[in-house]
Every structure is written in structure tokens, then in C-alpha cells.
Amino acid sequence: MERRSFLASGAAGAAGLLAATTFDSAATAATPPRNPVDGDTGGYGPLRPVAAANDGVEYFALPAGFSYVVFGRTGTPMVSDPSLRNPSSHDGMAAFDGPGRTVRLTRNHEDRNAPGQGTVGGPAQTRYDPLSGGGVSVLDYDPRTRTVVRDHIGVNGTHINCAGGIAWRHQGWLTCEETIVGPEAGYGRKHGYVFLVPAGARNTVPAEPFTRMGRFSHEAVATDQRTGVVYLTEDAGSGRGSGFYRFLPRDPARLDRGGRLQILAIDKRPQTDLRENQTERRWLPVTWRDIDDPDPDPVVEAELPGATSVFAQGWAAGGAKFNRLEGIWAAERSFFIASTSGGDAKNGDVNADGYAEGYGQIWEYTPVGDRIRLVFESPGGSVLDSPDNLTVSPRGNLLICEDDAGSADGDEHPLAPGLTDVNRLIGLTREGRTFEFLVNRFSTSELAGACFSPDGQTLFMNVYGDASEGSGFTAAITGPWRRGVL
Template identity: 55%
Template sequence: MTQLDRRGFLATAGGTVAAGLALQTLSSHAAWAEAGRPHHHGRSGYGPLRRVRSSNTGEELLALPEGFTYTVFGATGAPMSDGVATPIAHDGMAAFHGTHKGTVRLIRNHEVRTGPGSATGRVLVPGSARYDELGVAGTTTLEVDPETGRVLEHFISLNGTIVNCAGGMMLHGRGWLTCEETTAGPKQGWQRKHGYVYEVPLRGPRPGRPVNAPPLKAMGRFSHEAVAVDPRTGYVYETEDDSGKPNGFYRFRPRNRHDLSAGGILEMLKIVDRPGYDTREGQRVKARLPVEWVRIDDPDPDLENGAATCTQQGLADGGAKFNRLEGCWYGEGSIYFNSTSGGDAKNGDAPNADGFREGYGQVWRYIPNSKGRGVLVLVYESPGRKMLDSPDNLTFTPRGGIILCEDDASDADADPHPLAPGFENVNRLIGLDPGGEPFEFAVNITDDSEFAGACFSPDGSTLFANTLGSTSGLTPPGRTYAIRGPWRRGPL
């Protein structure tokens, strides 16, 4: 799930400066990891964490550094402005300028994974137009006061889709591109085929009237995670998260950058003269790998009748192999993206179908050039769970720091935390300081669900983030947080 386009930072000023500083941080961090320096828990960043109660509800949900506070809102089950209960499974999100002074507008995904037509935590406005009448997922839009946690407006903005995991901001911040992390269809009981990207305009939907967005089929039918738009070209870069098998990194070249529905060309990244290059292990930080792109001839394959998947098509033409690509962000003329389970340090899970054993995560950078090719660079690879365990979202802050959202994906490697007793796998927001050392910024102390949807308000004062909650039931609930504090005291 996270990238800055995906998480809303491109709605702020100063993104290019932040990207440059953040890249320096990642490079320093890589050098630190290679040198094998010890991890000084709680001694960097903003100092030690402590359990903190929410300013507006009094609940003790997060651990944060001294001086930071938070409000919580938009929890599963809470009534919304359109009369519908807030759905389950809070995931990818972006932040925009609100319609009132001092407010922020959020567009939030719901990765609902229940069966066709299931009523449990469903994203649904009865009687509204939607792509699939049996769809259970989609997006909600919120207008919030970040200081008080007051929700001025909260409604379903897209329904009729399934497994809406992450996405990215549309060109020029016009809205949100929401992605389905699945390729299910009629054979799995759905009315329509799924595995697509959809547009959710910033201002179009309103309470009781969600947008009836058609799928952007030319952008590919595969297990989408996140996207990032290059504002210079309008190209949309797409990550794929299909567990247990090699994944691809894609590029969509639209015929009209202002109208993605007009179609275009879908391509997969390939390393020049190295067909089938495996990026998942054995990589060297800072090595520059020259890139070319191979065309996906059938971006909307008829999977129900045995057509080759987009991934199979790309790999057959020599596309590079990645493992669980998630967060994706544009900045400083480059695309940054996470491989949640890439790397040489292994997390102990059972091997994938092709024998690859998953690692603790990688951060990649694709640098395009004027010829449309460019180079691929491994910026950072986690040496172990204490430093970083399964990075999902990658967010650059207005002050040039970096926040990584963890989605601890390992069943074998327990990851307890002293601030969250009783939980075996604890998820955190991890920051990277200017010296390259990782530090904990936040810990989910109320349940074991992942952090998702991290994004800063346009004025840089507030970090919004979600905890996912359950993707199939009402407990634990999904929640949205607004975190405020002395940002300038540290690297974020």
C-alpha cells in the first residue's frame, strides 16, 4: 500500500526538496545497514515512545514520542453523513485541501475481502449506480478538522468494487486512483471481472451519490497495489502484489494524460540484456541497472478462459521479477517503490512456489531518462525485523524525512513489542533519520493490524494514518488517526 502520490504529499509545496533530502537519508541508511551498526532502540528520531491516549476519545491506541498527540475518527461502524455505517478494512489514503478553512479532505480505500454481496462491513449505498452489484469494497471521503478530530462530512464515494487496497493521486491532484488487489471474477461468484484501477474525483461524489466509475481496463488487469503519476509525462507507474509468485513493475503510457479512459500502452520493466532478471535477492545497494520496457499485448486478459496473465506475458518477454510490490511514490524525477518481502535476510516463512524465500523488504528507485528507459537502483534493503519488517507504504514528509508503514507479513518470525504486550506481530511507523538510522515513530498497541494510508495534510502539520482492522469482520475495527506534534524537533 503507500507512496507519496498514493499518500497525498504531492498536494503540498516543497515535494522536490523533500525527495532530495529523503534520498540522502535512504542512501545513508543503506550504508549504515551494510556496516552492521547496532540498533539503538529508542535513542534516535524523536526519542523514546510511550503509550498515549487519544485527545478526543481517551482511548489508549498508539505509542508515540514525547510531545506528540493524536485524535482518532472514522472507525468501523460509526455512522456517516450518508446514513451508512463506516465500512471495514481502512487502507490506502490521500490528503487534499478541504472545502472549509483549516480542514482536510481525505479519500480512503477499504480493502474488504468478504464474499460476493456480503453485508458485513460492506461499502454500499443502496440503490446507487456501481460497477458490480455484488461488490463489497470501494472508497470513503472524509472532511475533517485535524486538530480536534471532528468529522464534518463522511460518505461513500465509490462502491461496487472489491479488495480496494491502495492507489495514488491523479495527475495535478484531481482525485484518487483506487486499485483492486485481486483478479477475481465470475468464476469466484462476482457479477463482473475485477483487477482494475478506478478514478475517484476529489469534488464529484457527495453523500448518497457515489461516483459510478468504470474500470480503466487499458491500465491492466492484475493484482494492483499502488500507482504513482509522473507529472512531466503523465505516465502512471503501477505495482503488483500477488503473494507467492514473482510480480512485475508496470508503466502505463496514456494516449491522453488528462483522460486515462482514452486508453494507452501497458508495459513491464525489464533489465537490459538480462531477461528474467531476479531482483528479489542477491542485489547490491546503489548498483545501477539499465532498464527497458516490454509491451503487454493483452492488458485485459480473459483469465476465466485461460488467457495468459499480464505478469505471465511480461515475464515471457524477459520482464524483471520482484516480490510483493506495494508502496509507490513520485519525486525528484524518480519513482520510488517498496518490495515488501524482497531481500537476502529471510523472515522464515515457507518458500514461494518457485522456491524464493521471503525477506524483510527492499526500497527501489526507478530513474527515467529522456529516451523513456532509465535505470533501476536498490536504495535500501532491510537486514532484519528490528530495523524494518515488511515495508508497505513509503511516505516522504514536508520536512524531508521518511516514514515507512509496516505490514508484518511473516507467520514464522514473531515480532513482539514491550509497549504492546499480548500481541505476537506488532506493526509500527518507522522513520529514517538524517544519519541513516531507522527509528520507531509510532506503534499500534491496540491490535496486530498493519498501518496504512499514511499522508500529510497540505500544510504539513498533521500526519494521517490508518490501522487496517479486519478485512472480513467488524473486529478489530479500522481506524483513522491524525497525529500532531513537534515535527521540527526531529527528522520527520
């Protein structure tokens, strides 16, 4: 496949994400069985099966020299209180400096429980909704012993905690609900909000929603550490319009004091559909439109002017439309955003409204100049399939988690025999090259929550799993990072 570098400059991470890649149209044909992407390895060499250091099971394929441990498995007893079980559906995550010399992980659980059920335990008195069983677990990981030394439930009684992001001045983890269910669906309270898990808390805190940050299917957030502005992604589902938002807080340190929610729009191009037919590397000037009612009730999800949902209000005001915005991560001067199934190369799935899903897009937004651009669009599943959570590495490149939920192409991988729709961690380098860093050979589960420890020496990530014991877990990966681009 021929490449052409299309980013001459840009700002991301410590060094800046200076390039991304596009491919010629021949690469958009039916996806073959997956192979290492164009022979590039990011400087780390070819992948091979590697067994976990603490149990000997070959969960992943990784480059030579890397090792990992697994912990926090779904359904297993928690360390500090064995009467509690590690919840299911491990999703978005962040790493903070923890007590002593530990790393504190705040880990979302996208538990899609029916009313009165769920896997996130903890005190009854702190639950936001007594009929919901989602929330966040907190794990203090000791990198010297490679073990969890303490853990607890961060917040509970929330629902479908998908991803989130780091709050202003690293005061905690903003966890997001990817849903808008409420009492009409049998739950005790309205859902669809953002909550804070304080970074230094040692016990479960009462879950209090930031209602002015919007009631919609939140995916993730990222905070501008200079201004306190919070950027939010929406995943309303394939084929439905999803928006990119910002929240202008009255007080960045106290999001509960309110602020103004706005949707991104393309300047002088109201109601722009960015899901397909976009030009890579071209900056688009941005304007922002107010959301008059960020906490609508009842919610009407139709994408029609006058409807009550947050996106419908934004679309009627001229906002832009994306397809399934998922992960977002703050770099030094810009924000990188994943659209899971946007793009012109189609994966074969067609939604009920006629939208044909793509293999995914990566966008960059910069407040400097207030503009956005498409920096990468996947030409096929062998290159990148359904980007979800992402992070910026210590050396300024992207590492992207796949969530291949496509049903049409049934792609395979030689390092994961017997599995279809295999998920990987994909790197995107400053020189504009994609490469495989990890292959999930344990299951077809999505990968999620990729984040580096504050010192940059450990990569943490989740295997999402399901409700069955041991199906999901967290991994801590170490190795010769400086040998390559991450």
C-alpha cells in the same frame, strides 16, 4: 550493528532522499524482541504510550509532544448519513485540499467480501458490480476542531481496494483492486482494475474501470506530475512473480481514453529476478516491454511464456520479477517502492514454490536516466519488518508502514505488551538511519495509508482492523515535526 552509508546523492521529496543504510551480516540472525532501532529517534526522542485526545485510549506509542485523534471506526455510523456505516479493512489513503478549510481524505477499503456481501454501502445505481461490497470512503477532516465534518462513499461495487495513488494534477485518487476475480468466482463483473475518485466530488460517483491500465493484482500507483505517466505496483502474493509497470496515457487528464501498458525490465538482462541477491546502491539501467493484452480474459496466473496473465506476458517479454510490490510514492524526481518480503535476510516463512521470504526492500526508480536501484534492504525484523504503504515526508525522508504477516519469528515489542508481530511506522532518514516513529499497541493489525496533509502539519494513517466494530480506524497525528527529520 555497524552501518555504512551507501547513497551519496539522490532525489526525493523537497530535499532529496540522500542516503539509506545497509548492515553487516551479523545483523541477519534470528530477530530478537523489538527495541528502538539502534538508539536512533530521528530527532524526536524515545517513544512512550500516548492516549488519543478524543477518547483517552493508548492506541499508540509516540515521541513526546505528539498527539492524535481517532475517527472513522469500522462499523460505526458515518457523519453525513448515519444509515451508512464506516466500512472495514482501512488501507491506502491520500490527503487533498478539501472544501472550506478541511482536508479531504480518500480512504480505500480492502474488503474481501464473498459475492453479494461487503461493507461499503452507497447508492445501488453507482455500483460497478452489484455483487461486490468494496470501495472508497471520503472524509472531510477539519484540523481546527480535529473532527470529521462531512463524509460519503466515493466509489462502490469494487473489490479488495488495497492502495492507490494521486492522479495527474491532483484531480483525484486512483483506487486499485488487488484481485483478478470475476464471474467464474460468482461475482457480477471482472475485477482487477484501477478506478478514479474525483477529488472534488461531493457524492458517490459511478465506478468506471480503466481497463487499459491492466487487469492484475494492483497494489498502488503514483503519477509523474510533469509527464502524466502512471507507475503501478503489483502484489500477486508471496513467492509469485510481481511486476513494476508504467502506463503511457494518450491523455493524462482522461485515463479512460487509453494508452500503453509496459513492464519494467533490466537492460540487457531479460527475466531478472530482483527478489534477492541484489547489490545496494547500484543503479540498474531500465528498459520497458509492452504488454500486448492488458485486459486478459480468462486470466491464467502461471508464470510461463504464453500464459495470459499480465505478468506472464511481461515475463515472457523479458520483464523483471519482484516479490510483493506494495506501496509507491512520488518524490520530486523519483519514485520509492516497497517490496514487502524481498531481501536476503529471511523471516522464516517459506512459500509453496520454495521462495524464502525476506524482511523487505525499498527501491528507487528515476525516469531521469531511466534506472532503478535498491536503496534499503532490511537486515531483520527489529529494523524493518514487511514494508507496505509508504510516503515521503515534507522534509524529504521516508515514512514506512509495516504489515508483519510473518508466522515464523513471532517478534514482540516492549511498548506493546501481550502482542506478537507488532507493527510500526518506521522512518528512513537522508543520513541513512532507520528509526521508530510509532508503535501500534492497540492490536496486531497492519498500519496503512500514511500520508501528510497538504500543509504538512498532520500525518494521517490507518489501522487496518478486520470486520469487527471498532477494530479499524483512521488517526490524525500532530506535533513538533520540525524537531526531527520528518
